[in-house]
Amino acid sequence: MATDAPPPSQEQRALPTTEEFTEVQQSAEFGELRRAFRSFAFPLTIAFVAWYLLYVLLSNYAGGFMGHKLFGNINVALVFGLAQFLTTFLIAWWYSRHAAAKLDPKAEAIKSRMEGGA
């Protein structure tokens, strides 16, 4: 197997120092990035987990409601399950849009400054 003479790895980039990291961590610019990320991702995570648990609990303890037929043999349980698929797709799309608009530009700016200065 070709394991001899590995080419010089391009992964050995010089890291900024711990002091530089700490300085950036405490900067207003990074604070904004952190807020933009956490204030979006954390509540949304709680929301979709709660929405999913609601589905699990209703399946368990609200059999009559879940078994209610809406049309033909399609009942509430099936529609509720399909709604979980739909919300998963929507949340993934929504987060990606938020990340591209609000997170990526801030992250890029900090990264290029730190790596450029290192």
Add this chain to the structure above:
Amino acid sequence: MSPVQQTFLAANEASEHRPLIITLFAVFVVATLFITVWAGRQTKDAADFYAGGRQFSAFQNGLAVSGDYMSAASFLGIAGAIAIFGYDGFLYSIGFLVAWLVALLLVAEPLRNSGRYTMGDVLAYRMRQRPVRTAAGTSTIVVSIFYLLAQMAGAGVLVSLLLGITSDAGKILIVALVGVLMIVYVTIGGMKGTTWVQMVKAVLLIGGTLLITFLVLLKFDFNISDLLGSAAEKSGKGAAFLEPGLQYGATGTTKLDFISLGIALVLGTAGLPHILIRFYTVPNAKAARKSVNWAIGIIGAFYLMTIALGFGAAALISQEEIIESNPSGNTAAPLLALHIGGVDSAWGAILLATISAVAFATILAVVAGLTLASSSSFAHDIYANVIRKGQATEKEEMRAARWATVFIGIVSIALGALARDLNVAGLVALAFAVAASANLPTILYSLFWKRFTTQGALWSIYGGLVVAVGLVLFSPVVSGDPKAMFPDVDFAWFPLKNPGIISIPFGFLMGWLGTVLSKERPDAGKYAELEVRSLTGTGAH
């Protein structure tokens, strides 16, 4: 005709076409070995072996993530669970999918930004390296072996259906074959070979599932309501078959089990090491995000089709035949292929062979991913950083990974024989519970909680791991149940089949407790590094 005779006939029908089945298997095996050798030639350094050179595109990785994730549990297990228990089986599909949001929102990008090869890289980032890496390596290997067990059970099930073998010898033979192939894929092809095998498998699985879904819907004139109605009628359970509760609704305990399973499914994915290391194969965090989005699309489409597979099997095959063929329903999907083509026709046998080959490919690609994750973690976390204290060369590290692969392959072949009558989806759910109890709390605390300490990390990993595995050991999965691994003994005092409802909160609690009771202070400088790196990608590998 009795169901036993029918299944026997089915197996006979299949065995007449055994050359076809074996040819399809062989084509897949030869093609993937070819890929593996080709990938092996391009595997030069550790970044190639562990992370496939980090040059896969977001779409390629999304496909490979799907191939890594949609296991025998998804294909054989869910279809079987729906075919037998109706709507309750569908919970797996929903939980397995929604879980991806945790990975997308909280884990994939920070992990890609701050780690290098393994989950342990992130867990140990700001902690004392040796103890935390040992813990991370241990839990990676335990989770992967639980998961491997399920895939091996699936492989044994397939061969008994295809070759009509009721003896154990045939099953052990195929389990050994799977084990040997996975050792070859991983030792030679590394992450590059494994990734390509997973991409090919994802395409085959989606293609095969689309075909069967189309044929099932065609039979019911694309009227889903009719399909559900026929399934309810043929199951003999009527409308209850389409409602939650058939499997889990019986008592208060089984209802708790349902909640436990539900929690384990939704929180497990983001703690599965073989999934997490896939994010290192793309150039940056943005590509990791895009690959999760591709995966959500592909996996979501697949799980939607499990409705057609599971209810289709229930509508077209008698319950007796499904259960006779495998008590947990694991053969429902291949049986459906046979029935939809016609039990006595060549077309039915061809479909059965095709779907079985797809299932075989599914199992191979997933076991390769699992073996890679555990041998990487052994080599990178335990061997290089704990045993050799960071003094090992890349070459030595990769050699250790290859030996670990051989060892894990042998262990999983040995364990595979034990689990063959358990529903493979249920087995995988155990791996999810262990991952959610031991790994997820530690990952989240590490990334987002400034005060988290080494002691907190160790308590949450070992606490979650020991409680989750311990409860499984004393659950009806292992003993005291006709379908248990050891049906003849009974030391089960924990009533639930899935430990998640206890072990996951326990993992989180121990992480918090270990931290507040620590005497050492967290390393603020290291947390600054981790936080800035994880959100911006500064200095990412």
